[in-house]
Amino acid sequence: MNPLESQLEYPFGDQLPSSGTVMEVAPGLFWLRAGLPFALDHINLWLLRDGPGQAGGQDRDGWTIVDCGISSDATRDAWESVFATALGGLPVLRVIVTHCHPDHVGLADWLCKRWNVRLWMTAGDYGFARMMSAALPGVDGVAAIPHFVRHGLSEASMREKVEGRKSYYPSMVPAMPESxxxxxxNQVFRIGGHDWQVITGFGHSPEHAALYCAGLNLLISGDMVLPRISTNVSVFAVEPESNAVQMYLDSLxxxxxxxxxxxxxxxxxxPFRGLHTRIGQLNDHHRDRLAEVVTACAIPQTAADIVPIMFRRPLDTHQMSFALGEALAHLNKLWHDGVLVRETDDAGVIRFRTA
Known part of the structure; x- marks a missing residue:
């Protein structure tokens, strides 16, 4: 356990639900895990006992799902196992998704059709998921190539690998519910006899929704607050001047x-306790990264130049895409703050230097 992680409390120790099973973490709230084909190899999903009159006017007992996993046979099989063993014969009444990333929304269409229920989601992330699943120009994988090239990605082999990811999102989110x-x-709605408040956040996705229940004293934080890793905050081709780091810090x-x-x-x-401690750690993390970037930019730097300064380990193609986006996010914040200025050379490559 690293020193920062040791400052947090893990009430369930090393206990984890195995694939296709659930583990109760609060009355009527169950934890399950689904695998992911990345270095970050899992996502936590949540199953909440629900009741009449609470899931959009439903008049029956059942369950609410929060987040879905990617679209894969393994994830569908895990859900079917849970449906067969953990629902007590009751139906799923609705599916809530925290945000548009594939590990969260990938199976939303299948789950909603499987149970004939509605998807609950913010407009910002629902719309973005619809665009990316349809691979619309500007948000498809192809758009990433000129975006990253403008910001210094020059190694031919890496450019080929990034280009090979042009169907990355639709492969894991092949369809989205049409409504x-x-x-x-700040919306409050009922799940299982308890009030839940929506807390939106920005910087990681267009309009991320965390869910807080005062009655149970717990927060389904999505990706906004994670215990071991810092939430990715990236700048993508569709919004190249965004100030993602500032939006994220404000959201915390x-x-x-x-x-x-x-x-x-x-x-x-x-699951952990120590929310305020972790938020303090995340603020410190970004303060330190920003200071490193300022120092480096005494000499003009591209986002690609900044990647090895911020990420001191080998990166696969998946990680490189996020690392480039995050390096640019830190550069953009300093540019918006007036600490850095941008310069574009004759080849169209953008570099940042101290003002």
Whole structure:
């Protein structure tokens, strides 16, 4: 356990639900895990006992799902195992998705059709998921190539690998439900006899939705607060001047009113207590990365130049895409703050230097 992680409390120790099974973490709230084909090899999914009159006017008992996993046979099989053993013969009443990334929304269409239920999601992330699943120009994998080339990606082999990911999103999110139920910031709705508040966040995705329940003293944090790794905040081709780091840091402040002993249910890693400690660690992390970037930019730097400064380990293609996006996000914040200026050379490559 690293020193930062040791500052957090893990009430369930090393216990993990095995594939296709659930583990109760609070009354009526169950944890399951699905595999992912990345270095980050799992996602946590949540199953909540629900009741009449609470899931969009349903008049029966059942369950609410929060997040779905990627579209794969293994993930579908894991869900079918859970449906056969953990639902007690009751139906799923709705599917809530925290945000548009494939590990969260990939199976939403299948789950909604499987149970004939509505998807609940913010407008920002639902719309973005629809665009990316359809591979619309500007948000498809092809758009990443000129975007990253402008920011210094020059190694031919890496460019070929990134180009090979042009069907990355649709392969894991082949379809999205054609209609949905919108959730919005500060909205409160009932699940299983408890009130749940939506807390939106930005920087990681267009309009991420975390869910807080005061009655159970717990937060389904999605990817906004993770115990071991820092949430990816990236700049993508569709929004090349975005200030993702600033939006993320501002979003973390929205959790400051929650009790210090809130049980945090993250999308990756183990449930933990120590929310405010972890938020402090994340703020420190970005402060330190920004300081490193400023120092490096005494000499003009591209985002690709910044990657090995921020990420001191070998990166596969999947990780490189996120690393480039995150390096650019830190450069963009400093540029928006007036600490750095941007220069574009005759080849169209953008470099940043101290003002």
């Amino acid at each position: 949905y139920h919108r959730i919005v910031d 402040k929205k959790f400051s009113h929650l009790p210090a002993d809130t049980l945090v249910l993250p999308s990756h890693g183990r």
